[in-house]
Amino acid sequence: MSAPPPSSPSPDLRLPSLDGLRAFEAAARLGTFERAADELAITASAIGKRIGALEELLGVALLQRGAKSLVLSAAGKEYLVQVRQVLALLAAMPQHQRTAQRKERLRLSAPPTFARQVLVPALPEFTEQHPEIELEVVLSVPFLDLAGADAELAVRHGPLDSAGAGLLWRDHLLPLASPALLAAEPLRGPADLARVPLLRTPVDPWLPWFRAQGLDWPEPDHGPRLVDLGLTLEAARCGQGVALARPALARQWLRSGELRPAFGAGQTPLLLADTAYHLLPAAHPTPAADALAAWLHDVGTRAAAEGLALVSAVA
Template structure:
């Protein structure tokens, strides 16, 4: 990391002059004097301790170092412009930022978002997924719906749904020689055994997945048997891609909600939570 950075204005002046091939045209494009552009580029060359332009009368052309810096500068300025434009989303009056896991978003929430949008078209929902639990005190998040969270400072906490787990596979999967798919936390077969689950032919070896959503999709694709979330598997079961291997169910994760204190009285958050609770109970 550089200890000292060249001024942003000098980089803008350099980029304009290099792109347009003229200090005069760069000055016109940036509403500056030609003298100001010349000074910016001289200060940048002094900082870099090497020339960036060949100067021949009124014409200028880039040195090799100038060509190299132009590519870097254009990328930098473009990324900065995109980042600044992206900040507009934080000014939307009806915006609601919801954090959840990729598995919940993909397998449960996404298929139901059309219903939410139809009921509450005024809510500008921003769905932010992450594998890691967010720090609600430092991140711009109104509420989080996850199966891996507990109470946090500056938030209200509530359990929305107690999930159940069961072993499942694709209906066409052969009865013998099935590969065992392994997940983490409650989706690990050791949890099924500790909870008294019956033997369905699971083995210690097989394929391993850290993402429960990917584990569920692998089972639906016929890659093997897996311990799946009853909540998240609903769509694949309805589509005929998954069938249970046992009538037994064991305790799964608790889907819980964190609502930031600044959003507890927000009507957008209230509407989303009301809709969510009805949908989870359905």
């Protein structure tokens, strides 16, 4: 059940100024107007005026002015406990920290598999290189026209000639399968794929790869249709079939040995994909957006190179 909307403030509500609360807390803690003034970088007279205005608002005396130091009244002691709680809550909010206010916030929209397999593992590097940028990552599913809202930069998967977008990297495609599936059904060449389930995704259809291998086969029409490259790789890891995969996105499973080239290293044909990941330019370029774009290009290039190296290294 949702919370009820807040009610209108009572006409009797009297809110003190934040400056008055800070002056009172500092004077009560430090014992003199002068020391409180030094901490808050104002004059002792200003401290006295702010506390006086606070006392007038509340209708009670909070401090007893002594010859050498201030003494809290009974009402002041009770009020100080509540004031400190309020100030602590305000101080804990990151929006009130100067370091947070100096950061530039960027929102990046990216497809799920790219975000999980390429972007997130590399994020500590970006944070270390650009501590002044606060990056927020939101997911999109371009195949279903579900775009991340209000993002300054967006990664998209699409045709090589996507208008107005910068190419991040062009990947290869090759069949990958789990060791368990390959042990149960050894595959020696592309024609042997007729004996095993082929995992389907509209993002990377099998037909171009079939044609490149001289196979006059139609697009597979059996089994679940997974509208996500990561789900396709996970299904292959579980032994549900052979996935037509991009090495850059399969690095996690290639490293662990949970996925392998279907016909062995050096024997599984690679096809240069006719789709790729692109970066849509920022509508309002800034140095932070330019830094993120350059870093994404570098990360994508490295991911593609590592993926191919892992495929080649499989014995």
